[in-house]
Structure formats: C-alpha cells, structure tokens
Amino acid sequence: MKGLTTGKLADAAGVHLETVRYYERIGLMPEPGRTGGGYRSYGTEHVRRLSFIRRARELGFSIDEIRTLLAMTQPGHASCADARALTMTHLDDVRAKISDLLKLERILAATVEMCSGDVTPACPVLDMLASDAGF
Template sequence: MRGLTIGKLADAAGVHLETVRYYERIGLMAEPGRTAGGYRIYGAEHARRLSFIRRGRELGFGIEDIRALLALAEPGHRSCADVKALTMTHLDDVRTKISDLRRLEVILTKTVDQCSGGETPTCPVLDMLSDG
C-alpha cells in the first residue's frame, strides 16, 4: 500500500475524503508527504491509523477518546488497564443512552397510541410537545 492518494486512502478505509482532511487538521492523522506536484501521498501506516479511527468512531468513541486510544496503542505506551478504564467509561455512557432511549420509546409509544390520526383539532403528540 505505498503511495496512496487521498481518494484511494479514503476508499480503502471506508471514509469520505473530507474526513481524512479533517483528521489531519485536528492532528489525529499525521501530515502525509507530498509529491513534486504538491499532492498528498499516504503510506500503509496512514491506512492503518485511519482504519483504527474509523472503527473507534463506529463504536461511538469521541475524538478525544480516540486520541487517547491512539496514544495508548503506540509502542511502549500500551496499557490494557488504561484502555479498559477508558472503554468502561464509554460503555457506561452507551448503557445510559440505551436506558434513555428505552424511556423515550415508552413515552412516544403511549403518546402515539393516544393519537387517532384523524382530522381532529386536538393531537396528543402536539399537546405533549407544547406541555414541555
């Protein structure tokens, strides 16, 4: 995987081209070398790092958590205990969101069940939103 253009790198990692540029701007991805014509040229290490970031984002990790995970993945910095702690915090957040979504589902289901769906001037969904 030598000499990838930004488009090929993005395709290989399954992200948009602008995502690669964004990760470079915020320092998540190292600046690549450039061709004589000024085009970015990426290596295999960029592809591995970008795939790592994409997988982390798919799992819902925030940018700063991914930055921390990348640092912990560096040789000499590996600490399974630190990775576990960070991941457990994220898992707690995911579980809280799931719980919140379940409560929301119950509220919306009850409200929708009260709605006739007809042309009446009253609507339980709108009433619920107005009562907020």
C-alpha cells in the same frame, strides 16, 4: 502500499475524502510525505491509523477518546488497563443513552396510542409536546 493519494487512502480505509482532510486538520492523522510534485503520499501506516479511527468512530468514541486510544497504541504507552477503563466509561455512556432512548420510545408509543389520528383540535401528541411536564 506506498504512495497512495488522498482518494486511494480514503477508499482503502472506507471513509470519505473529506474525512481524511478533516482528521488531518484536527491532528488525528499525521502529515503525509509529499511527492516531488508536492502531492500527498500515504503509506500503509496511514491506512491502519485511519481504519482504527473509523472503527472507533463507528463504536461511538469521541474525537478526544480516540486521541487517547491512539496515544495508547504508541510504543511504550500501551496499557490494556487504561484502554479497558476508557472503554468501560464509554460503555456506561452507551448504556445510559440506550436507557434514555427506551424511555423516549415508551413515551412516544403511549402518546401515539392515545392519538386517534382524526381531524380534531384535541391531539395527545401536540398536548404532550406543549406540556411543561418532564419525562
């Protein structure tokens, strides 16, 4: 799979063309070779790397975390213990977000339950939003 254009690379990895350009601009993707006419020319290694980045983003890893994970894929730098530690930290963050979202869901559901939906000046939803009380 040599000589892919940017569009073909994007299709092969399941991302948008602009995503490829962005990842190149921020240094997540290496500069590709060029054709005689000056066009970018990507290979299989680019597809693999871009697919890795896409999967990591789908799992919610930050750009900096992905940089770290990519560094771990380099020969002599692979460390399952380091990848596990980074992933455990990320998992803790995901669990905290889930907990926060569940709390928000309970608050919103309770507030909606109190709301009659009638045309009235008293509205529990608006009152809750206007209140200084924390969650």
